[in-house]
Amino acid sequence: MDKKEWYLEYEIHKNRPGLLGDVASLLGMLGINIITINGVDDMRRGLLLLVDDVEQIERLESILNTMDNITVTKMREPKLRDRLAVRHGRYIQRDADDKKTFRFIRDELGLLVDFLAEIFKQDGHKLVGIRGMPRVGKTESIVASSVCANKRWVFLSSTMLKQTVRTQIADDELNSDHIFLIDGIVSARRASEKHWQVLRDIMRLPATKVVEHPDIFVQETEYTMNDFDYIIELRDDPEQEITYQVIENQNSGFSSLDFN
Structure with missing residues (x-):
């Protein structure tokens, strides 16, 4: 099956040490590769991901929704504005x-x-x-x-x-x-x-x-x-x-x- 790109963006409520590491570890456990990551606002982070199937994304979103320190704001196939936001660090x-x-x-x-x-x-x-x-x-x-x-x-x-x-x-x-x-x-x-x-x-x-x-x-x-x-x-x-x-x-x- 061909790999597919997805865009994940989440808002950070409390930017504690190790938060990004927790998200990266979760992605690794689910077999999802990170292509690019960057801040896209003062308290938001965007990630361009590479996945094998949509079930990985569904499981990822389900787990992220249980985390108290972040809220998922975007989970979708990347649009042009998403790619540029990650590349430049702003929308x-x-x-x-x-x-x-x-x-x-x-x-x-x-x-x-x-x-x-x-x-x-x-x-x-x-x-x-x-x-x-x-x-x-x-x-x-x-x-x-x-x-x-x-x-x-x-x-x-x-x-x-x-x-x-x-x-x-x-x-x-x-x-x-x-x-x-x-x-x-x-x-x-x-x-x-x-x-x-x-x-x-x-x-x-x-x-x-x-x-x-x-x-x-x-x-x-x-x-x-x-x-x-x-x-x-x-x-x-x-x-x-x-x-x-x-x-x-x-x-x-x-x-x-x-x-x-």
Whole structure:
């Protein structure tokens, strides 16, 4: 029988010496291997496990539920957020009402790059939106994630160096394995019909597209927020407000450059 990964997370009520050793010993007695272990909160610990069958997990959960010092909070097949929590020692913040919105601050760029890279590794169409103020690290994170995922990135519109507005795209760039980057403000407010034809062609491609400033993008186009699979919010600190008026004013200082 093939081994299967499971994720265990428990909350610690009293962090006495030897508690982790007790849990590790229990796992050993049940024949469960520990792949990775880390703290995922001040008083929570996450473990990525390797098991032979689900009966091992059922027995483990039954025994853990009798222990006074801990409470099992998660016992499931690992999700992407679980794997990243164990890897980085913290959970990605997720909007309570909108489950596809994830929040990061600048100090968590490593976690964001890992998160995006895992998305970029997936095949097929993915539409990702990124909100954030200028110079917070949006484009840099997308490029770094593309490198981590071993994917080539293609700018369709951008203000990273000078304002880029693509009106044609080469045949070798029409590749579903590429990551396509779109600046929502530049495309929505300053692009020609030729540029929009390029975007529509790319949108039909079964590939990953990343849109900076998705709220402006959907205001001026036929696309809606429901079309996005993920929304990323990146701030300098948790209290920073994302203000599009400031962003638009900064974008207005650039002149358009068409790539033919």
